[in-house]
Amino acid sequence: MCGMPKVKRGDNLGKLILRAAAVQGLEFERGDVAVVTQSIVSKAEGRAVDLRRVRPSDLAKQLAGQLGKDPREVEVILHELKEIVRLRHVLIARTLHGFVCANAGVDHSNVEKNHVTTLPADPDASAERIRRSIKRASGVDVAVIVSDSHGRPFRVGAVGVAVGVAGMRPLLDLRGKRDLYGKKLTSKVIAVADALAAAGVAAMGEASEGTPVAVIKGATYERGKGRARELVRSRERDLFG
């Protein structure tokens, strides 16, 4: 979906999304999924940090050298992380929400010069606010996913993942269902919200065209309440860890 303006602190994203949709003749229908990229959610919520106001600690300065990063950006990252998972030329961290990603979700793309965005404090609540705002203004029940792009172990390239959801269950549990040959599935839980986030982010395509929202029609998912944190595997249960 194109036609979104640059987002500022305090903007009502639901309204902006509806307006951009109307301009291009896109009508929301019940069950549509709006995938909204983290950067505009963070900016609307005042989570863009002006690096000129950040005083880096000694630790931030030390890590910045190793990472080839601005010490002030590293200082912001240190505030966003709960745990450092890997530290080489890239810093992989567990965020305060529990997500494991590069730089604890701190990003300097698609934000003004000298600024970085941090992830929304409660991305499920962010998604719910957008959902309600769309519902209030249009009467239509949609699901909303706040997406971020994450790199992955073992595979090249980033994919969109869900860091916030509203109006949907993020997981589809097929355990106990039977396969084509009547055998019970024993281990099949599908991360639907991540799959839709991946599709949405791929559809957004090139960042420079300013398409921070994708609308997916005809998706298969379970409506209801859910939290993106259901997608976070606890350290204890991480098979790969």
Place this chain on the structure above:
Amino acid sequence: MCGMPKVKRGDNLGKLILRAAAVQGLEFERGDVAVVTQSIVSKAEGRAVDLRRVRPSDLAKQLAGQLGKDPREVEVILHELKEIVRLRHVLIARTLHGFVCANAGVDHSNVEKNHVTTLPADPDASAERIRRSIKRASGVDVAVIVSDSHGRPFRVGAVGVAVGVAGMRPLLDLRGKRDLYGKKLTSKVIAVADALAAAGVAAMGEASEGTPVAVIKGATYERGKGRARELVRSRERDLFG
């Protein structure tokens, strides 16, 4: 896409897909992406293994106890792997192709009793055969992705990933492009084929309904030659490793 029959060794999948599409009034258009699940590709290519013909080695028997698996299935897994990545109650392995996944891609769902499927020997070639067969019969140029469902470190739930591609570049490289604020993107490579595989597998939904193919329309990707192996991160370059 529903209406696919049970697939047997030697079946021409391109023809079966076109026939099922015709029954439900689905017309292929240039640029569509057909996501085809690994299990039917493997079955068509004779990669279903009858476990009654497998003699497990001592190593397979020993691991089977630890994994709570059939020793004959473990024997098949051992033949499919290049390297054991993790071994606890689940075996995570690097396949001969280089993919890292549970049980080296050996799967006992959606195949007859007493059988397992192994990944196609060359899934890119499998995808290309399906693509050519669709092109020959319909005249339409589509991209084909052979998908598998993989679990992931750090996150709950499986997502579809591409193990074979044809007619598309699996990665979209945005490095050097500028973001909304004119800043150059330095690290943005999107795994488009994985995103489309994830969307396709999520759309297939419940295995028992027998929908091993999904057709995605209007997807953004670069046409051309590509190999799913481009999606495999080498051990040396794995930031998470």
